[in-house]
Amino acid sequence: MGGVQKVEVVVAHDERVTLRLGDMFLKIDSDPTRIEVEAEAMAMAPIPTPRVLWRRPSVLALAALPGTALGRLGEPSTASAAAWAAAGAAVRTLHDSPPPPRTGRTADEFAADLDRECERLVADGILPHDLVTRNREVAGAALRPWKPVFIHGDLQITHVFVESDEVTGVIDWSEASRGDAMFDLAILTLGHEERLGDLLAGYGTDVDLDVIRGWWSLRSLTAIRWLAEHGFDPTAPGCEVDVLRSRM
Template identity: 65%
Template sequence: MDEVQIVVAHSERTTLRIGDVFLKVDANQANLDVEVEAMAVVPVPTPEILWHNPPALALAAVRGTALGVLGEPSPASPAAWAAAGAAVRRLHDAPLPPWPGKSLDAIRTRLDTECDWLIANAVLPEALVRRNREIAEAAFRPYTPAFIHGDLQITHIFTEADSVTGIIDWSEAAQGDPLFDLAVLTLGHEECLPHLLAGYGPADHTVIEAWWSLRSLSASRWLIEHGFDPDTPGCEFDVLRARM
């Protein structure tokens, strides 16, 4: 009998693996609704939905291995990264989903709130926070919305034989800035960005760098409060330090 593996567990969401089945339980049913609706329409490989019975969603495991994990060198080849870039481009070229994403005003408000918290609680040096806040400002520019994954971490794209076999975790899919997806995917793996863009196409490096800073600043408190360590080598705090 297969054992139950805890993939991720915190107060908002729990994901379990039993054999080749992933069971996701989410406190916010809207997240699973978005995930199901997004996977039904995106032009890229996604996990097979086995059943959906709120508040749980059962998915079949996808073949292959993830591009890597945050904090460790990516084992994927340049060709695999290029294939991922091509898949992300297909997603971004797809018709927009009917539901909106976060506005730039909402993102800016959260960013400033999180910067104030990092400084007030002496989590990071004030100069480091302020320098990255300056860099992050480049993300707040006009752009054409695209169908974005919204949480395209390096662990969420699987490849096999340099082909994409599946993209997982679609609960934050929405209309948004396509360069946000590229930035999240290469967070802590800047050396892989040229390989990704070989498949995706040209992209503004300044804006991607801005999203690296913005994502790391905005996510740090949530990570700390949910039992993750953004100060692990190669993770969010190192991303911020690299901007200095």
């Protein structure tokens, strides 16, 4: 029928569904707490975020952002060095701002999750022992005390939108909390190690590269089983398994 907009399924699994209808996104979450966290974090964030159109329990309606995502995991980023630097500057602004009340996971909680996943990955034959062991060693660098700052908490490359080398907005704030600044930098450059220098040109140089590498390994090790169980392919070129192999 003429004039009828199509509903596009952006992401769908048994925890969350994101739909697009024209210039509006609908986020439906099985945990209404995440919707509340996302709305509150966007209201506090000192960087561009989507405009909230309306909110209901378990549902959040957002206006579409201009521009395009910085890139996609598994594909080379075509964004310019200046766009990456702009993203780094935006992340620095976020990290330097007053943090939200929500406390993120501690190093001990990450360590427990990491040990559990490493054991399962080897026991279930998902990954070879030497690959898991080497990356567990690398991941140890991330498990140290940190000064809690305002972090996005899930700053994937697809969550940062840019246009004309400027950041037009950052989406998906449901994991926002007080946490480790290096975690955000690592998630944004996961699978795009070659763009870390561009990102830091805008963020600043007071970072620990070993910690960032540690978060790359930790994130990949702890995400692989969940991704496979929810219809994603962590073995695709440039994705999580390749990130682990790059540390060998």
